[in-house]
Amino acid sequence: MKLYIAVLDDFPDYMTPTLVAHSMLSAHLLFQNEPIYQTWLTDSFKKCVVRVNRKEFAKISQLTVHLGHENNTLNGEKSCAVVLPCPDWEIPNVLKFAKLWKPKGA
Numbered sequence: 001m002k003l004y005i006a007v008l009d010d011f012p013d014y015m016t017p018t019l020v021a022h023s024m025l026s027a028h029l030l031f032q033n034e035p036i037y038q039t040w041l042t043d044s045f046k047k048c049v050v051r052v053n054r055k056e057f058a059k060i061s062q063l064t065v066h067l068g069h070e071n072n073t074l075n076g077e078k079s080c081a082v083v084l085p086c087p088d089w090e091i092p093n094v095l096k097f098a099k100l101w102k103p104k105g106a
Helices: 014-032 036-043 054-061
Strands: 002-008 046-052 065-068 081-082
Touching: 002 014, 002 036, 002 054, 014 065, 014 081, 046 054, 046 081, 054 081
Parallel strands: 002 046
Antiparallel strands: 002 081, 065 081
């Protein structure tokens, strides 16, 4: 079981750690009473950050997610999706085949 954090590829690399930290904290508050989240939190705690384009982000946004943003970056546009964890066999293809996040040009 993994928790996926999808970051829009337009978001600047230098602000991504802040975006992910803020989004994950607010997602924790949103998901904390969900049984599947509690199972992930106590038994797995695996997570991965992926970089996605706008089309992929739109698909991911339709899942059970918390959408995060930074007020002063990308005009406050939602740019991070923290997906409610699910069993490995239920991970949607849009997440399963997304590229792990790394700085552009690295």
